[in-house]
Amino acid sequence: MARVPRKLAGIGAADLANAAVFDAYVGPAREVTVDQMRGILALHDGVTPGGLQFTRGGGGGSGFEFVGGRLSLVSGDPVPEADVVGATSIYLIPALNNQTSLYNGSAWTQYTFDQLALTLVAAHAAGNNYDIWEFLDAGVVKIGSGPSWIAGDTAGSATSRGQGVGSTEVELFQGRIVNKNSMTVRNGSSTFTVAARRGRLRGSFRATANGQTEDSKAKRLLFNVFNPELRPMLKVDTTGNWNYSVASWRQARGAADNQVEYLHGLAGRRVAASVVGNVYNSTTTVRNAAVGVGIDSATVDVSQRRTGAVIVNRFSPAIAEYNGYPGLGYHSLKWLEMGAGADVQTWVGDQDEIGYFQSGISAETLL
Incomplete structure (x- = not known):
């Protein structure tokens, strides 16, 4: 007979009245409980009080996340059906949810975001690939484009990223794809310095002309890391x-x-x-x-x-x-x-x- 799992509810459920009770609870093996208020998911083993806890965006390599949002060339439309040619802006739309997490040097912290826009300029040169990075600027979530894929101590190409100083090189850090090196990111005429591992890869695009890109049936040149369609x-x-x-x-x-x-x-x-x-x-x-x-x-x-x-x-x-x-x-x-x-x-x-x-x-x- 299949076991009925414990109710997945936040603090305030009748069976787990508060955080102290949640942390002291010893559940049977393979039971899962969730504290939505603190963003904790606990997997129980029948022995450990509070179970093995995974925190949303918590420090270290463990933790669970609900990263929302899609990049789109149409404001407010995360999955445009019509062809978009000659676009000069890219939008991060809070589709599915408006949650993300970024590394602050010691831990991953959860943030919310509204729709964000990346303005393309002539520096986004035709025939080049660019990554779109999410980062913090004075505590505010922003997006910007990194260096061209061809830039770096070791040059890249249309099918490989450059490496080293001045590149958009990526690395897998605690299960997330981040920038390996400090880099300069651009949004319109503004530039920002993003320290190593402080940017999170959101996607990529290819410029069809200086300052332009495209998402059409003939040219799908906008890539999403999260929530792909x-x-x-x-x-x-x-x-x-x-x-x-x-x-x-x-x-x-x-x-x-x-x-x-x-x-x-x-x-x-x-x-x-x-x-x-x-x-x-x-x-x-x-x-x-x-x-x-x-x-x-x-x-x-x-x-x-x-x-x-x-x-x-x-x-x-x-x-x-x-x-x-x-x-x-x-x-x-x-x-x-x-x-x-x-x-x-x-x-x-x-x-x-x-x-x-x-x-x-x-x-x-x-x-």
């Missing part, structure tokens, strides 16, 4: 059709924008992508053609599951799928195609018949 990506080609018959991979229609892009500020998040194409041959001879998925490459297919098109002189679909972990940083997922090497293969965008055909690449990942 599954975000869709999509790129279709509305060109009626085009010819490509060479038996080697290229980007669809030879167009560099037939791809989707995204930024992962941390490694370990899965990406799923699929390409659907339509193609037909110029003769009744059976030929093979295929579509693929390229990660940062227009000539290498990394799809793991695919259906090539066996074509004659009528339409045939081709499908390719990728599901995996491309790694840290900025990546592009490219829609690839490969012809048969003989006859003429005609590839279809929408065949000028909207509603009947539409080729393209779609993807999704947690951001």
Whole structure:
């Protein structure tokens, strides 16, 4: 028979009248009690008075937290559905809750926050990744951007952070991701010095132009550490059709924008992508053609599951799928195609018949 757990209630519950009773209580093994007023969760072992206590944002490595908030390019909207292009501000919105914790040099302390804004400026240079840090300024929670990923004694890149002095290097400290070195963070024209381990990583963004970023189906360039959402990506080609018959991979229609892009500020998040194409041959001879998925490459297919098109002189679909972990940083997922090497293969965008055909690449990942 399953044991009914003790009521999870704050101080004032009939069975645990106050903090002294809570701390003296010896519960059976695996029972959990919660003191909401003091932010304590206790796991009992049947012996220890008060149990093994975890404090919200407590000093040391133990402690439980409820870190709320999401970064968004739309004020007041934590998960915007519409494309946002050319954004000049990033908002930390108190979604789920308005709680966070920051390290003060000896302990993690819990804070609340209202919506915070990060103003982008020309110093946020096009084609660079930046981290968004949460920190305290005179006891007030603020956000700002750290140095570019390429900065530091050891230079970084689009897929790796720089290291050492002047970088945005991170480290895992007591279970939280913090800045390893003292750094200068920026918000608009204001700059702040954040001592080592006093900043907490909230997310990352990539600048599409000086002082601008984007969160669209084609370019998901805003990353959330906390409370991520599954975000869709999509790129279709509305060109009626085009010819490509060479038996080697290229980007669809030879167009560099037939791809989707995204930024992962941390490694370990899965990406799923699929390409659907339509193609037909110029003769009744059976030929093979295929579509693929390229990660940062227009000539290498990394799809793991695919259906090539066996074509004659009528339409045939081709499908390719990728599901995996491309790694840290900025990546592009490219829609690839490969012809048969003989006859003429005609590839279809929408065949000028909207509603009947539409080729393209779609993807999704947690951001």
